[in-house]
Amino acid sequence: MSTIRGARERARVEVTAAIKDEARKQLAEEGAAKLSLRAVARELGMASSALYRYFPSRDDLLTALIVDAYDAIGAVAERAAADRAHTVPPVERWTAVACAVREWGLAHPHEYALIFGSPVPGYTAPMDTVGPASRVGLVFIGIARAASEAGELAVPALAPELRRDAERMAAEFAPGVPPAAVAALVAAWAQVFGLISFELFGQFNRVVEAREPLFRRAVGELARSVGLPAAPAA
Amino acid sequence: MSTIRGARERARVEVTAAIKDEARKQLAEEGAAKLSLRAVARELGMASSALYRYFPSRDDLLTALIVDAYDAIGAVAERAAADRAHTVPPVERWTAVACAVREWGLAHPHEYALIFGSPVPGYTAPMDTVGPASRVGLVFIGIARAASEAGELAVPALAPELRRDAERMAAEFAPGVPPAAVAALVAAWAQVFGLISFELFGQFNRVVEAREPLFRRAVGELARSVGLPAAPAA
DNA sequence: ACAGAAACGAGAGCACTGCTCTTGCCTGCC
């Protein structure tokens, strides 16, 4: 599947990567809306029309960047969780993952905006993005599952209107985790990204300076709202 | 200040309003990135160059729309809070404001994205926006202050790294509210918008169906994290 | 080994954008 059969295919993957790299560079400098196919082609020394052999439209290029960004942030989250697997209380592991995600966002604000900011104009996310997009969520679920299997999860209350959703989500994404915890987890997940987005999109400007402590405190409380214990059961 | 001195000025404010209305219409249909000055001018039957007499650039038009959006969402929040002033427990008042904001967002997704989504390309918010931008926050602060003055506020813990920020914010925006509550409030504020943004920007698609119950539950917990009581003191 | 097919790069061109400059008209003020 990923074997390269000849010089032609080899060149193709190289050019594709070069285009994405240059696009990412322009993205970091100017933002998504100013990313221009012609400028990318110019910088690469090729005709703008040649670029359409690799990406059929500007939106397709953006989609590729979005998938890469989801994968990058997912990898960061997975690594943060794996580094601390079972050596640390669940709340701390949860906080470490959230902090890693936040730091990735601070380092790559435009890529973060690409995936968690307002969806671009008429753009609707294609199906290729749903897999990579769920990686961070799965990391959080994994932390809850580990706690659940160790019998350390304090299952929160579940409103009756949420039961159907919670049970479906648990069956689909988080087998073995109590539905009530899954529902709380999804809400907590959105709130974590709310904190990061507010900071990145400038809503804390001239309001909050000590952003990391504020973030850690809120994220810790969210972990507790999911039912994670602050210290492992003796 | 707002007196209209002649037919000329009267015409000017009317044309300005017409331009903003048409721009808002196109914003709602296509999104911010596809908003085109020429299309607005075309729809209004004027030359595109004439439009520059009213807004020196596309960014200035966007800024005007942003200010209007902040004012609209601020008015919605103020109204929701005023309608329930002192007739209802603080947690319910807080939740009502959050729900009102959420519903405004659902009704005006593109305008919401304009103010809480990723900042547009090279755009940096001018000072005109800070006033209107703070109205929603002030409503939340007002709820906390009312509870505090009634002696009903359970002041949360405050991490030492947050003390300076919290005291400065309290002095600047929320005199009379305990600094610890202000810090918790700012975090809660970001999390409320995180929940709304995730829903509006499609991150809950194919994941959560019962979004309002999830929202209400999370928002209620946030109110409690600020120290608001669920029922008024007897 | 060679012909046909497929992939490729380059250029011209279309319709659109934000924005500027110049030219005249028309209105409100002294």
Add this chain to the structure above:
DNA sequence: GGCAGGCAAGAGCAGTGCTCTCGTTTCTGT
């Protein structure tokens, strides 16, 4: 009444996404 300033319109510039055509190169089936 003149006249300065606000105003609309048109032409034009540089840039954009995207399409089409036209040679050339590379791979592939016989």
